[in-house]
Amino acid sequence: MAVYTHVPGETLAVFIARYDIGDLVAAKGIAEGVENSNYLIDTTRGRYILTLYEKRVDTADLPYFLALMRHAAEGGLPVPRPIEDREGAALQDLAGRPACVIEFLTGISVTEPTPALCRAAGEALGRLHAVTADFKDIRANALGHEGRLKLGAQCLPRADEIDPALAALIESEMAFQAAHWPADLPQATIHADLFPDNVLALGETVTGIIDFYFACTDARAYDLAVMHGAWCFSNDGAVFYPERAEALQAGYRAAHPISEAEAAVMPVLQRAAALRFLLTRAWDWLNTPADALVTRKDPMAFARRLRHLREAQ
Template sequence: MAVYTHVPAEDLSAFVARYDIGDLVAAKGIAEGVENSNYLIDTTRGRYILTLYEKRVAVDDLPYFLALMRHAADRGLPVPKPIEDRAGDALQDLAGRPACVIEFLTGISVTEPTPALCHAAGEALGRLHAATADFKGTRPNALGHEGRLELAAKCLPRAGEIDPDLAGLIETEMAFQKAHWRADLPQATIHADLFPDNMLALGDTVTGIIDFYFACTDARAYDLAVMHGAWCFSNDGAVFYPERAEALEAGYRAAHPISDAEAAAMPVLRRASALRFLLTRAWDWLNTPADALVTRKDPMAFARRLLHYREAE
């Protein structure tokens, strides 16, 4: 469920009238996603996505996200461009929430990507890094190295409620990351959350890169490490698919080089990424009320990924 803020039809019609995109014909809530309220809207001129930003997204960060999306789209990447209203503003207010209309992109989010799609996805990430090399905006990664350690400390006291061995796994990884994290790796604008459900595809062709709301400035290679964990395992983290991993890296290298330092740091980066998603899922698992609309995701799926990375070394 991802419509937390419901907008009456007459309010939607008045909102769409601010834009030069035609008259509202139909609107439907979109169930996918967990962060914001999303509507698919059809007008007499085309199809668009309306997003209402809920409380988990900081309003002050929205100009950065929208500028980044516009920058990438203007350079020919399959990124939905924010639509400006008749006054030239992309960021709006609707139903007491910040809101934005963006382009609609065709495609679907796959759950079991083929190696060919992994290659295309890696190449899309490389193209994104190349296209945003001159993007002037910056945003700290709240879930970067220090943020992960802080979140780990918050999760530790109750980690045993999820799994008896989870606290020990987190503590061991905290110590490893403190000892091995590389602060000198090349920095860049990164997506930081490029899971298969944040990429659209038709067959093995990437048609869209979406949901930039964790984008930030951090180690460039960390972005590829996030994709490795997201694309190259079964959903429960129990099975690793090496053919997907090889295709993903080959695709990235086809569009953007990987430095020797980045290649050497990749095992640490992959473990850091697995820890990040383990911790955020654990935090939500422990702190989301039972009657909340958000469906909690299993933290142990990334605990298994983390164990795989440790054993692979």
């Protein structure tokens, strides 16, 4: 369940009255997601999403995320636009949490990508990079190259509690990344977490790009590498689907070019992306209390991806 902060109906009604979006008719907690509390809000004028940002999100980063979403939406992308209240403020406080009302987008979260949907999602990422090329705000990637190496060192002492061979895999990949990470790739505003469940679709049409709360400034091609790992393998990482990978890259190229330098180091970036999600999942697996509300995700699903990528080189 992704509602960690419960808000009484009366409190919600008073809160919604700050906006020029009609009166509250209904509110329902949304089960999807693991980072924040989300409510589906119906008013007399339409449907919206209310998000309360939980402790895993740094409040200081929220103006960046909301500005990026607004910029992307105004550029014609299917990105939910933050709604401002009557005083022009998008970021609010509700029940002791930072909060924001955003547009509701139609569509269903992707669960089993087809090649056609991979192409559409790749094109959506390319369009995102094109539209945000003039977005001026900067946010460092806390899980960029240096951050990954730091997190890997923190995970190493207990990694074998997850799998007897996991520490050796992490240590060897950290050494490879330290030696091969390309430092001179084009930088851009990237989503950094564009997994299938962060894309809404109807049929083979992308209707929404959501959850920008890992967005940052980093190597542009790394964003495509993240999607490769997220879209082109089975959920458990045991099966690679080359037809999905081909479609994903073709879709991206239809909207944004990939330079020769980016293409040349894509295998390194794909391994780095697999390492990033392996490490964050391993950290949560080892450090999340058993009674916590956050559901832990299996780090071995990305260990399998990483092994496949290493063997493919």
